[in-house]
Amino acid sequence: MRTRDVNKEEIVKQKAIEMLVKYGVEGFGMNRLAKESGVSVATLYIYYSDKEDLIKKIGSEIGQTFFCEMVKDFSPTMSFREGLRKQWENRARFALKNPLKVACWEALSHSSYRDDILEESLANFKKTMWSFIENALEKKELLPISIEVFWSVAYGPLYALLRFENEGKSFGDTPFKLTQEKMDEAFELVLKALTP
Numbered sequence: 001m002r003t004r005d006v007n008k009e010e011i012v013k014q015k016a017i018e019m020l021v022k023y024g025v026e027g028f029g030m031n032r033l034a035k036e037s038g039v040s041v042a043t044l045y046i047y048y049s050d051k052e053d054l055i056k057k058i059g060s061e062i063g064q065t066f067f068c069e070m071v072k073d074f075s076p077t078m079s080f081r082e083g084l085r086k087q088w089e090n091r092a093r094f095a096l097k098n099p100l101k102v103a104c105w106e107a108l109s110h111s112s113y114r115d116d117i118l119e120e121s122l123a124n125f126k127k128t129m130w131s132f133i134e135n136a137l138e139k140k141e142l143l144p145i146s147i148e149v150f151w152s153v154a155y156g157p158l159y160a161l162l163r164f165e166n167e168g169k170s171f172g173d174t175p176f177k178l179t180q181e182k183m184d185e186a187f188e189l190v191l192k193a194l195t196p
Contacts, residue, residue: 063121
């Protein structure tokens with residue numbers, strides 16, 4: 001039996017992420033991945049049992065990394081303002097540093113693999129965030145709204161700004177650069193919308 005080569009495995013993961021972003025789940029194949037990674041198809045099966053296993057593992061790994069970053073220096077007992085600010089900082093930092101992984105996560109979380117990768121990735125993060133929201137509600141720092149509306153208002157503006165940054169342009173092909181001032185302006189509006 002052939003042994004795992006950590007360097008090759010990392011190359012395979014990186015190429016898989018690139019291909020999932022470029023071709024989507026439907027256009028992704030093991031033969032193409034082997035060719036683009038410079039390895040044999042047999043080598044891929046040392047690391048993964050099949051295409052589904054590879055996609056699920058990569059999606060779960062990205063998700064776990066992402067959600068670990070979200071709780072860095074964050075506590076559910078923080079004030080709502082401080083905690084939401086930390087979430088914005090953590091999310092922005094990860095997205096700006098890992099645009100390809102974020103694009104891959106987005107593609108996979110809107111695919112048939114969604115439930116598999118979310119279940120594996122979200123467990124601890126969900127508990128932490130529920131606790132944060134419950135504390136904010138208890139302290140009357142957050143309006144009582146549905147979780148879907150909360151998420152849309154709390155993070156939608158940030159993700160729109162990050163998308164503009166990633167594309168380098170906003171509406172009408174106007175050049176765009178995300179600045180701290182723009183992030184602060186959006187954050188303050190979000191805070192006004194969510195707090196009593």
